[in-house]
Amino acid sequence: MPETTDNARKIIVVGGVAGGMSAATRLRRLDEDAHITVLERSGHVSFANCGLPYHVGGVIEKRSALLLQTPESLGARFGLDVRVGTEALSIDRERKVVRVRTLATGAEEDLPYDALVLSPGARPVRPPIPGIERALALRDVEDTDAMVAAVADAQGIEARGFDDEEPEPTSAVVIGGGFIGVEMAENLVHRGLHVALVEATPQVMAPLDPEMVAPVHDALRRAGVDLHLGRSVTVIGDHDVTLSDGTVLPAAVVVASIGVRPDTSLAEGAGLRIGPRGGIWVDEQLRTSDPHIYAVGDAVEKVDGLSHEASLVPLANTANLQGRRVADVIAGLPGSDRHVLGTAIVGVMGLQVAATGWNEKRLRAAGRPYRAIHTHPASHATYYPGAATMALKLLVDPETDRILGAQGVGREGVDKRIDVIATAMTGGLSASALAGLELAYAPQFGSAKDPINMLGHIADNLRTGIAVEIQWDELADAMTAGAALVDVRTPAEFAKGGIPGALNIPVDDLRDRLDEVPPGPVVVHCAVGLRGHVAARILRQRGWDDVRNLSGGYTTWKAGTGA
Ligand code: FAD
Numbered sequence: 001m002p003e004t005t006d007n008a009r010k011i012i013v014v015g016g017v018a019g020g021m022s023a024a025t026r027l028r029r030l031d032e033d034a035h036i037t038v039l040e041r042s043g044h045v046s047f048a049n050c051g052l053p054y055h056v057g058g059v060i061e062k063r064s065a066l067l068l069q070t071p072e073s074l075g076a077r078f079g080l081d082v083r084v085g086t087e088a089l090s091i092d093r094e095r096k097v098v099r100v101r102t103l104a105t106g107a108e109e110d111l112p113y114d115a116l117v118l119s120p121g122a123r124p125v126r127p128p129i130p131g132i133e134r135a136l137a138l139r140d141v142e143d144t145d146a147m148v149a150a151v152a153d154a155q156g157i158e159a160r161g162f163d164d165e166e167p168e169p170t171s172a173v174v175i176g177g178g179f180i181g182v183e184m185a186e187n188l189v190h191r192g193l194h195v196a197l198v199e200a201t202p203q204v205m206a207p208l209d210p211e212m213v214a215p216v217h218d219a220l221r222r223a224g225v226d227l228h229l230g231r232s233v234t235v236i237g238d239h240d241v242t243l244s245d246g247t248v249l250p251a252a253v254v255v256a257s258i259g260v261r262p263d264t265s266l267a268e269g270a271g272l273r274i275g276p277r278g279g280i281w282v283d284e285q286l287r288t289s290d291p292h293i294y295a296v297g298d299a300v301e302k303v304d305g306l307s308h309e310a311s312l313v314p315l316a317n318t319a320n321l322q323g324r325r326v327a328d329v330i331a332g333l334p335g336s337d338r339h340v341l342g343t344a345i346v347g348v349m350g351l352q353v354a355a356t357g358w359n360e361k362r363l364r365a366a367g368r369p370y371r372a373i374h375t376h377p378a379s380h381a382t383y384y385p386g387a388a389t390m391a392l393k394l395l396v397d398p399e400t401d402r403i404l405g406a407q408g409v410g411r412e413g414v415d416k417r418i419d420v421i422a423t424a425m426t427g428g429l430s431a432s433a434l435a436g437l438e439l440a441y442a443p444q445f446g447s448a449k450d451p452i453n454m455l456g457h458i459a460d461n462l463r464t465g466i467a468v469e470i471q472w473d474e475l476a477d478a479m480t481a482g483a484a485l486v487d488v489r490t491p492a493e494f495a496k497g498g499i500p501g502a503l504n505i506p507v508d509d510l511r512d513r514l515d516e517v518p519p520g521p522v523v524v525h526c527a528v529g530l531r532g533h534v535a536a537r538i539l540r541q542r543g544w545d546d547v548r549n550l551s552g553g554y555t556t557w558k559a560g561t562g563a
Contacts, residue, residue: 016040019297020119022323057187122260131236154252177204181257211560296322357405374552379413431459525550
């Protein structure tokens with residue numbers, strides 16, 4: 001510990017993981033004299049929450065790999081007084097003290113503070129389902145140990161003896177298809193369990209729109225996950241789980257990943273203001289309603305980057321950024337907290353699934369005007385081995401050309417495309433400006449016209465009216481209203497499956513077969529949208545004034561309709 005004087009500033013941080021530890025270490029770098037105490041209820045600090053599912057799955061083999069720091073290492077490098085197994089019980093704002101309990105002994109004491117930072121995170125939601133006490137949740141290292149032991153027990157092998165013994169076949173039910181739910185399903189499959197995933201809504205991964213999530217459902221099913229969508233768990237028995245449609249699933253292990261709620265217990269007990277979304281309210285300087293108490297991370301409400309309304313975004317990046325930012329504020333540096341986009345990525349059975357900003361469901365529900373763009377580009381130049389097709393979706397404000405959100409699903413290259421779009425959104429670039437971005441290219445990494453540039457070209461064509469698109473879920477109505485559908489793929493592609501009612505005229509033959517195209521409104525489509533665009537341009541310049549290209553082509557239509 002550093003030498004402290006009686007008048008050294010006393011800073012207490014509650015929660016010693018993402019936000020809390022970022023705050024404490026940055027504070028030390030800014031103030032060598034302050035006395036900084038970190039209180040952490042669990043037995044570990046600075047552990048890798050995001051790696052926990054992968055230790056259950058055996059991908060991260062060594063438990064010690066999850067433990068990035070210890071109280072001793074943090075004391076040595078940063079002079080922090082880190083107390084694990086220590087719970088902050090209450091805050092006396094009048095006296096500016098935190099009541100703490102050492103869990104091993106039960107001893108309690110009051111610790112005074114000049115500034116207090118709350119980073120208590122979020123708690124797993126535990127709905128009142130009969131038998132819920134048998135369901136395991138994953139929040140910290142102790143939960144991970146319990147889950148590893150439960151899986152080993154169900155498989156009839158000794159905990160941590162996985163490598164040496166042949167596991168017995170057994171089953172698990174994962175409740176909830178959010179980020180952690182799909183990660184848990186993947187990891188339990190990896191462990192050799194038969195896994196059923198139950199999700200109350202019609203799709204997993206809520207940040208994705210329905211046509212984008214179809215490949216994720218396919219990947220889970222192909223990996224052997226028994227998907228039960230649109231159904232909820234009504235009873236958790238000793239060895240099984242009953243669903244709302246009466247299905248009974250065997251379940252030696254039950255994992256509940258139903259979502260998280262801000263942990264506001266300490267803040268509420270201290271009478272701090274709670275915001276409209278149920279998180280701790282903070283201002284732009286991350287101050288709570290008490291000017292001496294700050295809060296960061298999953299426990300607080302953030303400001304949404306589009307609506308500027310209160311938002312709950314429980315992600316590690318935001319928690320870490322806020323932790324650093326709050327240290328700056330306490331140290332008197334200028335600046336303010338930034339608004340959030342909720343940029344996130346998850347791996348699902350070899351797929352990268354990523355999103356940023358708002359999705360179409362949310363834009364539609366909010367009544368916000370938007371334009372959707374779908375593409376299916378290759379992750380890198382197709383002539384170089386190993387290219388994989390991805391699905392990208394961009395949502396654009398049709399009046400301002402502002403980027404509202406994006407989603408991507410594919411085996412490779414999705415991560416960097418979503419990150420570029422998130423960067424563009426943060427920097428205020430328009431959708432059309434994506435066309436002009438100068439991105440690193442060699443055939444094994446991308447394309448000379450990167451998928452990001454292509455999104456920009458499409459956005460620009462739509463903005464200027466050079467192209468007009470129709471969405472997969474608008475097609476049936478357009479055809480009922482009399483639009484002709486022309487499939488411009490090759491006859492071989494057409495023979496393998498197409499949209500009912502389509503007339504097949506390959507794009508390369510179109511100029512010679514214009515007399516076959518009906519004179520009224522026309523929708524053209526190809527496999528992914530590119531040849532459709534070429535065909536639409538031919539028709540537009542040959543006198544058809546109502547020509548629309550199907551966004552994302554047959555691939556998006558098929559994913560959206562499930563045909
Ligand atoms: P936490 O990191 O949760 O830390 C809060 C700590 O406060 C806890 O350790 C808790 O024990 C302690 N605490 C609470 N109350 C008290 C008290 N009264 N006294 C003392 N200590 C207290 N995010 C991503 O962006 N990407 C991912 O891939 C990802 N994967 C995840 C996987 C799992 C299994 C989990 C659980 C989370 C994952 N997250 C991921 C979310 C990410 O971990 C959180 O957003 C982030 O850790 C939040 O930081 P925080 O500081 O707010 O809370």
